[in-house]
Amino acid sequence: MPVLELREVTKVFPGVIANDRVSMTLERGEIVALLGENGAGKSTLMNVVYGLLSPDHGEILLDGKPTKIRSPRQAIDHGIGMVHQHFMLVEPLTVTENIVLGREPGRFGIIDFSDARAKVAALSKRYGLKIDPDARIMDLSVGMQQRVEILKALYQGAGVLILDEPTAVLTPQEVRELFAVVQSLVAEGLSVVFITHKLEEVMAVADRIIVMRGGAVVGETRPSETDAIGLARMMVGRDVVLSIEKGAATCGDTVLDVVELQVKDDRGLDAVAGVTFNVCGGEIVAIAGVSGNGQSELIDAIVGLRTPSAGSIALKGVDITHASARASIEAGVSHIPEDRHRRGLVLEFDLAENLVLGDHRSAPYASHGFMKPRVVAEMARTRIADYDIRTPSEKVLASSMSGGNQQKVVVAREIGRDPELLVAAQPTRGLDVGAIEFVHKQILAAREAGKGVLLIRLELEEILSLADRILVMYEGRIVREFAGGEADAETLGYHMTGGGGSKLDEGAQTEPAGSAPSEGEVVR
Amino acid sequence: MSESREEIPVQRPWMAIAQKVGTPILSAALAIAIGSFIMWISGYDALAAYSALFKGALGGPKQIGDTILRATPLIFTGLAVAYGFRAGLFNIGAEGQLFMGGLAAAALGVFLVGQPWILVVPALLIASALAGAAWAFIPALLKARIGAHEVITTMMFTYIARYLVSWLVVGPLKAEGQIPQTEALMPEAQLPRIQGLFSEGALEAFPFLNLGRAHLGIVVAIIVAVIVWLILKYTTLGYENRAVGFNAFASETAGISVQWTTVKALCISGALAGLAGSVEVMGVHHRIFDQFSSGFGFTGIAVALLAKNHPLGVIPAALLFGALSAGAGTMQLEAHVPQKIILIIQALVIFFVAAEEIILWFVRRRQKEAMSHAG
Ligand SMILES: Nc1ncnc2c1ncn2[C@@H]1O[C@H](COP(=O)(O)OP(=O)(O)OP(=O)(O)O)[C@@H](O)[C@H]1O
Ligand SMILES: [Mg+2]
Numbered sequence: 090m091p092v093l094e095l096r097e098v099t100k101v102f103p104g105v106i107a108n109d110r111v112s113m114t115l116e117r118g119e120i121v122a123l124l125g126e127n128g129a130g131k132s133t134l135m136n137v138v139y140g141l142l143s144p145d146h147g148e149i150l151l152d153g154k155p156t157k158i159r160s161p162r163q164a165i166d167h168g169i170g171m172v173h174q175h176f177m178l179v180e181p182l183t184v185t186e187n188i189v190l191g192r193e194p195g196r197f198g199i200i201d202f203s204d205a206r207a208k209v210a211a212l213s214k215r216y217g218l219k220i221d222p223d224a225r226i227m228d229l230s231v232g233m234q235q236r237v238e239i240l241k242a243l244y245q246g247a248g249v250l251i252l253d254e255p256t257a258v259l260t261p262q263e264v265r266e267l268f269a270v271v272q273s274l275v276a277e278g279l280s281v282v283f284i285t286h287k288l289e290e291v292m293a294v295a296d297r298i299i300v301m302r303g304g305a306v307v308g309e310t311r312p313s314e315t316d317a318i319g320l321a322r323m324m325v326g327r328d329v330v331l332s333i334e335k336g337a338a339t340c341g342d343t344v345l346d347v348v349e350l351q352v353k354d355d356r357g358l359d360a361v362a363g364v365t366f367n368v369c370g371g372e373i374v375a376i377a378g379v380s381g382n383g384q385s386e387l388i389d390a391i392v393g394l395r396t397p398s399a400g401s402i403a404l405k406g407v408d409i410t411h412a413s414a415r416a417s418i419e420a421g422v423s424h425i426p427e428d429r430h431r432r433g434l435v436l437e438f439d440l441a442e443n444l445v446l447g448d449h450r451s452a453p454y455a456s457h458g459f460m461k462p463r464v465v466a467e468m469a470r471t472r473i474a475d476y477d478i479r480t481p482s483e484k485v486l487a488s489s490m491s492g493g494n495q496q497k498v499v500v501a502r503e504i505g506r507d508p509e510l511l512v513a514a515q516p517t518r519g520l521d522v523g524a525i526e527f528v529h530k531q532i533l534a535a536r537e538a539g540k541g542v543l544l545i546r547l548e549l550e551e552i553l554s555l556a557d558r559i560l561v562m563y564e565g566r567i568v569r570e571f572a573g574g575e576a577d578a579e580t581l582g583y584h585m586t587g588g589g590g591s592k593l594d595e596g597a598q599t600e601p602a603g604s605a606p607s608e609g610e611v612v613r
Numbered sequence: 614m615s616e617s618r619e620e621i622p623v624q625r626p627w628m629a630i631a632q633k634v635g636t637p638i639l640s641a642a643l644a645i646a647i648g649s650f651i652m653w654i655s656g657y658d659a660l661a662a663y664s665a666l667f668k669g670a671l672g673g674p675k676q677i678g679d680t681i682l683r684a685t686p687l688i689f690t691g692l693a694v695a696y697g698f699r700a701g702l703f704n705i706g707a708e709g710q711l712f713m714g715g716l717a718a719a720a721l722g723v724f725l726v727g728q729p730w731i732l733v734v735p736a737l738l739i740a741s742a743l744a745g746a747a748w749a750f751i752p753a754l755l756k757a758r759i760g761a762h763e764v765i766t767t768m769m770f771t772y773i774a775r776y777l778v779s780w781l782v783v784g785p786l787k788a789e790g791q792i793p794q795t796e797a798l799m800p801e802a803q804l805p806r807i808q809g810l811f812s813e814g815a816l817e818a819f820p821f822l823n824l825g826r827a828h829l830g831i832v833v834a835i836i837v838a839v840i841v842w843l844i845l846k847y848t849t850l851g852y853e854n855r856a857v858g859f860n861a862f863a864s865e866t867a868g869i870s871v872q873w874t875t876v877k878a879l880c881i882s883g884a885l886a887g888l889a890g891s892v893e894v895m896g897v898h899h900r901i902f903d904q905f906s907s908g909f910g911f912t913g914i915a916v917a918l919l920a921k922n923h924p925l926g927v928i929p930a931a932l933l934f935g936a937l938s939a940g941a942g943t944m945q946l947e948a949h950v951p952q953k954i955i956l957i958i959q960a961l962v963i964f965f966v967a968a969e970e971i972i973l974w975f976v977r978r979r980q981k982e983a984m985s986h987a988g
Contacts, residue, residue, distance in 0.1 A: 394865065419868075431860075433866070434863055435859045436859070449852050458848050458849050459848055
């Protein structure tokens with residue numbers, strides 16, 4: 090008997106049928122991958138299971154019994170845990186506090202923290218989820234935050250674990266670790282539903298694959314019965330070009346010139362310790378590195394969010410070392426921020442308002458301090474059509490869009506501005522294969538048009554296929570430079586970790602040394 | 614799938630508006646209902662109380678005028694607090710800015726003698742707005758520069774303003790005579806009563822124009838509310854104000870100066886509160902003294918909450934609070950229910966607006982029931 094079964098679940102939002110009579114099952118000890126385009130209804134379906142949304146129709150059966158799940162609380166009581174696409178942790182609290190939140194051990198409202206810590210420690214040991222129980226969430230990397238989310242679900246006694254795009258924000262190394270954890274969970278009898286856009290991952294870990302499109306289930310298959318191309322076709326309904334065709338770079342004038350740049354992080358330490366490089370027009374330069382090696386601070390300095398402590402930055406020969414974010418936008422720098430919810434979007438704004446963010450003070454969208462709503466709306470409709478943003482209209486709030494479509498809004502705005510330099514951090518995060526193809530085409534088009542592109546990406550696959558030049562960053566310095574065709578994932582990985590003395594060793598131990606797949610294999 | 618497409622409910626504009634307006638109205642209704650329950654268990658006749666309240670607030674043109682009179686400063690302070698909220702700022706010190714605005718009007722008004730009405734009134738209004746803005750400027754700067762929380766600083770500045778006025782009206786600005794107050798404003802510095810604009814004949818022909826003490830400040834208030842609404846909706850200033858209020862990080866990334874926006878927002882908020890002070894001085898008391906404001910700055914917070922920070926919503930919200938306080942006297946007089954019960958009702962209104970989720974929960978449950986009955 091399946092541990093979880095959905096029958097004809099339907100969920101309607103104003104203007105959209107997010108779930109259209111969806112039926113599916115999940116067996117004990119099974120990993121089901123939920124696949125589908127951006128806006129296909131995957132998150133909505135899982136939010137229904139988790140009690141965050143109530144279905145308009147249909148029923149949910151747990152162990153064969155029809156069950157009404159009215160709130161996450163009830164879902165948890167029924168042994169369902171969920172890790173969301175956008176994490177839901179309380180930033181200033183510690184790992185332990187976050188995990189026990191809502192289920193604090195202790196009596197009479199007094200929390201027994203030593204008990205809580207012990208329980209958290211035991212869980213993290215049992216499943217190989219290494220974490221410091223006393224660290225504050227805001228000090229943790231995204232990969233670590235995700236561990237906290239998973240631990241939280243396990244602490245609450247989840248038997249069914251839902252992971253909504255767990256790998257979108259992880260490094261290849263972290264992805265490998267996550268899969269090891271998932272495997273050990275199902276070995277213990279848990280069941281996992283996991284949503285992703287990465288077809289290779291699906292092929293690697295799923296027992297069964299359910300594909301959704303336009304709110305409905307359009308197919309079900311197994312890894313042994315298909316391949317990445319077949320999956321992509323099922324998802325998008327057409328053939329998708331998974332590999333990138335691009336001509337040789339034509340290096341024009343220097344667009345970005347960074348000299349001996351030093352940038353301090355929030356704690357006042359040198360995060361960028363003397364970096365020199367340039368990007369010329371018609372070139373895509375990628376920065377590869379394990380997160381926390383100064384990439385974020387480097388981007389911040391270039392886009393004017395952080396003042397360098399030494400060195401200089403020039404855009405097309407004009408010094409922008411101390412330019413504000415506004416001056417840097419006006420000079421022609423576009424920025425796709427790493428975290429769309431924190432820096433990319435105003436979730437409470439509608440789509441049109443979000444698409445004009447950053448251009449809202451200049452012609453043609455404003456003049457003499459007045460906005461021009463008609464011009465803005467028209468631009469928004471063009472972008473929605475051009476970038477295939479799935480939404481009923483430009484008046485929809487960003488918060489009610491699917492994660493991938495939110496990302497498309499940021500990409501559309503930043504590329505649509507037609508910048509001199511595009512600084513793109515994780516530009517395809519959370520996008521489906523069709524949308525990734527499209528964004529890649531846009532980035533290449535910017536390159537053809539003689540613009541400079543600076544790409545920061547954790548996933549080496551994308552770096553290897555897009556970049557004309559790859560700079561490897563380690564501990565605040567550029568330690569190696571490769572021409573696009575010259576590098577492979579293994580060499581990159583080697584240099585990213587300091588050329589042998591590896592930061593990643595602790596995680597790698599979860600797999601036998603010889604058979605560890607290379608970064609490239611996991612993502613290919 | 615194609616056949617089911619037609620069933621997709623579309624979000625129509627009126628639905629969105631109904632949703633926005635619905636909770637405040639429900640909140641007010643619930644508060645009044647619970648208020649009557651409280652009166653009943655305290656042994657009062659709730660029906661008599663409410664009918665007296667109604668009579669005192671809306672029973673005739675004079676009473677309506679009284680409601681308008683009390684709503685006028687509340688529109689300004691409500692706008693002040695709402696504008697701040699829209700930038701993510703809680704200007705709890707509108708009362709202090711109101712005092713400074715009132716002081717500017719009262720102090721300048723006695724000097725500008727001999728000038729025509731058409732010059733003096735706008736000049737005093739502008740002066741009081743500037744005074745209110747100036748009073749908010751230092752807290753704004755402290756917030757932007759060193760992150761000092763505006764709740765603390767604007768509150769402290771309220772005390773300073775009040776004691777400053779207390780001292781001035783017994784000291785340097787004291788008028789002749791026993792009472793600690795400033796000199797009266799010349800007629801050309803006053804906001805005239807509405808009924809004063811019409812001839813005896815007109816008033817007799819149209820008795821509803823006998824609006825008692827209500828003055829032209831209400832017209833200014835409504836114009837300013839519309840201007841604030843336009844600013845928020847159609848200007849880059851308002852756009853940036855809202856952007857920073859919702860997500861300061863994304864705003865910063867988009868090149869909006871969060872600090873500068875904060876300063877502007879708090880100063881504009883202060884200017885609006887300052888106007889509340891001048892309409893009280895120019896329209897009601899014609900001078901300033903210690904107790905010239907009955908906490909309009911603080912009630913403004915409640916007004917903004919009830920209006921859900923919408924500049925146009927502030928007008929009906931202020932009128933409701935104005936009506937409650939206008940009717941309170943009659944209620945005590947005729948139904949012998951203590952005026953304080955009005956404060957309880959006001960508090961309940963705020964409680965229910967703030968606890969919108971509770972109301973939404975009721976609504977959703979009703980909707981669900983309705984749906985399960987239908988299908
Ligand atoms: N709260 C909401 N209000 C209105 N519409 C919504 C809401 N949440 C989701 N939708 C709509 O429902 C549809 C399905 O969204 P959902 O988030 O489930 O997509 P998804 O499959 O998870 O996509 P992605 O891969 O981009 O995360 C989308 O069209 C989205 O705009
Ligand atoms: Mg999603």
